[in-house]
Amino acid sequence: QVQLVESGGGLVQVGGSLRLSCAASGRIFTINAMAWYRQVPGKQREYVAGFTGAGSTNYADSVKGRFTISRDVAKNTVYLQMNSLNVEDTAVYYCKYRWSGMDYWGKGTLVTVSS
Secondary structure, three states: OEEEEEEOOEEEEOOOOEEEEEEEEEOOOOHHHEEEEEEOOOOOOEEEEEEOOOOOEEEOOOOOOOEEEEEEHHHOEEEEEEOOOOHHHOEEEEEEEEEOOEEEEOOOEEEEEEO
C-alpha cells in the first residue's frame, strides 16, 4: 500500500508564500509519479504541478512562474513552493501518486489566502 501525508498548509495573506510537503511511504517505485492537485469546494479537483517521465516538471498555467515543485528522493518527499499567492489559490491541496493504473491520494492540506 501507499500512504501520502501532506503538510504545510495554513492561512497566508495575498502575495505571501507557503511551502507544502508530501511524505510518501509504502510501495513507492518512483517519486516522479507524484503530483499536486487542488480542490475548491463545489469544484472539480484540478492539476497543479507534477513531474514528467524524464523527471522534468510541468505546471498548470494558473500557477506557472509562481509555484515550484521539487523532490527529495532519499526522503520520498515532494514539495510545492508557492509564491505570490492570490485569493484564487485558496483550496485544499492534495498529493497524488499514480502507479500501474492506480491513483493514491493523501487527505489534503488546506491553504487559505486572505485579502
